[in-house]
Amino acid sequence: xxxxxxxxxPEMFRPVLEESIMKRAQEKKLCSITVHDLRDYTDDxxxxxxxxxxxxxxxxxxxxxxxxxxxxxxxxxxxxxxxLMCPSGTVLKQSxxxxxxxxxxxVIICGHYEGIDERVRDLVVDxxxxxxxxxxxxxxxxxxxxxxTVVRLIPGVLGKEASLETESFEHNLLEYPQYTRPAxxxxxxxxxxxxxxxxxxxxEWRHQQAVAKTKKFRPDIIKx
Ligand code: ADE
Numbered sequence: 001x002x003x004x005x006x007x008x009x010p011e012m013f014r015p016v017l018e019e020s021i022m023k024r025a026q027e028k029k030l031c032s033i034t035v036h037d038l039r040d041y042t043d044d045x046x047x048x049x050x051x052x053x054x055x056x057x058x059x060x061x062x063x064x065x066x067x068x069x070x071x072x073x074x075x076x077x078x079x080x081x082x083x084l085m086c087p088s089g090t091v092l093k094q095s096x097x098x099x100x101x102x103x104x105x106x107v108i109i110c111g112h113y114e115g116i117d118e119r120v121r122d123l124v125v126d127x128x129x130x131x132x133x134x135x136x137x138x139x140x141x142x143x144x145x146x147x148x149t150v151v152r153l154i155p156g157v158l159g160k161e162a163s164l165e166t167e168s169f170e171h172n173l174l175e176y177p178q179y180t181r182p183a184x185x186x187x188x189x190x191x192x193x194x195x196x197x198x199x200x201x202x203x204e205w206r207h208q209q210a211v212a213k214t215k216k217f218r219p220d221i222i223k224x
Contacts, residue, residue, distance in 0.1 A: 001031040001103065001154055004074045005143055006067065007110040008049055010035045012140045022148065025157045033147065034074075041070035050113055059114030064123070067116060071107055071124040080105040082126045083146065085139030086115070089128030092146060094169035096129070100146070101153035108146060110139030166206075172224045174214045176206035 005013060013035045016022060025031050039047040043065055050060040071082055081103045090096065100106065109116075109125070121128070131142040152158055168175040179190040193205045214222045 001101075001106065001151075002078075003031060003033045003106045003108065003147060003151075004080075005033070005035045005108045005110065005147070006038055006041075006070050006074070007035060007140055007143070008038050008112060009110075009138070009140055010037045013144065016144045016148075021157060022151060025151050025154065028156065030154050030156050031151050033151075036070060036074065038066050038070060041073065042066040043069075053114060057114070061114055062112055062116040062120070064117040064119045067109060067120045068123050071109070074107055075105075078105050080107045082107045082109070082124050084109045084111055084116070084121065084125045084128045085130075085142040085146070086111045086128050087130050087133075087135050089130040091133070092129055092131050092142075092149065094149070097146070097149035098153060100150045106150070108139075108143045110143050112138045169221070172214075172221050173210040174218060174221075176209040176213070 007013070017026070017033055017035070022033075026033060038049050042049055042063070048063070049066050050062050053059070053061045074080075075082075081100070083100075083106065085108065109120075129142070129146060131145045136142060153164070158164065164170070166175060179194060183190045183195060191205065193201050196202070211222070
């Protein structure tokens, strides 16, 4: 998978993309991620990327020209899915992440200021994506969230593919509780069943726990 990110703050991505699983995924050539500085695509000699809104109002609006030209140049002749990170988009869920992980080429635009010129949406954006019902200062953190959720789903990125099957949101359930050594930590004991060696009983216990946890903390997803 090839992912291209368009941003006015390219440096923000380095610490996230150059650590841990994101770093290894790129080293193993399971994905290739390029961060583009939007200012490199502006026609303006002052590298301007925003202007005041027509009709008045507070804040600045991102210009259409650098964004549209950046997307067109990055895409070239490739077929790409172009996402715009913005609070009014489709809310990111595990199901959308799975869907996106099947794409070959993703281009992610990080929105900013009071928004972007609407013509960018019309001309080059396939889908607007939000990471939740709250407003951040820009689309960079949301873009990192999307990249992380999508890249970890690419086959081979995580050590054990099996762990994807039981994690939260699979089968509309949260993940069951996990324990490791010691079996007794300061008087708090690991449930006996997990030490029993009875795999069927363990599986049943885990399922019951997952259902109970989902009912308690996320009744909205269990209804589905
Ligand atoms: N930009 C600002 N807030 C955002 C959000 N919640 N999701 C995506 N992009 C954003």
